[in-house]
Amino acid sequence: EAEVAQSPRYKITEKSQAVAFWCDPISGHATLYWYRQILGQGPELLVQFQDESVVDDSQLPKDRFSAERLKGVDSTLKIQPAELGDSAMYLCASSLRQGLVAFFGQGTRLTVV
Amino acid sequence: KQEVTQIPAALSVPEGENLVLNCSFTDSAIYNLQWFRQDPGKGLTSLLLIQSSQREQTSGRLNASLDKSSGRSTLYIAASQPGDSATYLCAARLDTAGKSTFGDGTTLTVKP
Numbered sequence: 001e002a003e004v005a006q007s008p009r010y011k012i013t014e015k016s017q018a019v020a021f022w023c024d025p026i027s028g029h030a031t032l033y034w035y036r037q038i039l040g041q042g043p044e045l046l047v048q049f050q051d052e053s054v055v056d057d058s059q060l061p062k063d064r065f066s067a068e069r070l071k072g073v074d075s076t077l078k079i080q081p082a083e084l085g086d087s088a089m090y091l092c093a094s095s096l097r098q099g100l101v102a103f104f105g106q107g108t109r110l111t112v113v
Numbered sequence: 114k115q116e117v118t119q120i121p122a123a124l125s126v127p128e129g130e131n132l133v134l135n136c137s138f139t140d141s142a143i144y145n146l147q148w149f150r151q152d153p154g155k156g157l158t159s160l161l162l163i164q165s166s167q168r169e170q171t172s173g174r175l176n177a178s179l180d181k182s183s184g185r186s187t188l189y190i191a192a193s194q195p196g197d198s199a200t201y202l203c204a205a206r207l208d209t210a211g212k213s214t215f216g217d218g219t220t221l222t223v224k225p
């Protein structure tokens with residue numbers, strides 16, 4: 001069964017260091033989402049791609065976060081420098097196109113120490 | 114700005130009980146509403162999706178209803194089992210652009 005792949009599953013980094021997460025959506029899915037989920041809260045959308053273009057990054061802290069999907073397939077989310085408050089689960093999701101059901105990956109659990 | 118609220122934050126029931134989880138949203142002009150299940154430390158699994166033109170959706174022991182006028186959705190779980198223990202999240206999507214607003218979830222514990 002097709003699924004959204006994310007790596008790494010877990011990441012521990014020191015504050016002020018750079019960290020990157022990778023997501024491979026389900027094949028053929030044009031829309032890709034990155035969410036951040038703080039423990040005990042619901043996911044919050046950070047960035048949405050339609051193919052290689054950013055559709056919504058209004059909640060992305062652009063001073064330290066960046067996201068790219070260069071070939072419209074897999075995507076990378078980067079944080080530099082990491083801060084203690086960035087500790088969270090980072091979830092990637094994809095859908096065939098905008099408005100359709102999104103399928104989520106298992107997430108990357110980030111701990112900043 | 115759409116706000117989604119789920120009450121209670123946690124619920125504990127004995128096995129076999131029927132239960133209802135609640136989801137409220139402030140903007141009734143939603144495109145669809147989706148219920149997810151999340152196991153500890155894992156990603157989200159979609160359970161049911163209700164389009165704005167629908168009133169309910171059913172899958173096995175799960176039934177989700179939508180009342181846009183009152184800004185509410187409910188997830189009904191029949192004959193609960195310990196394996197149903199998880200956090201249940203609802204998400205309201207305002208338009209086809211795809212952005213969904215999530216509630217903070219209800220953590221369900223079903224005791225054997």
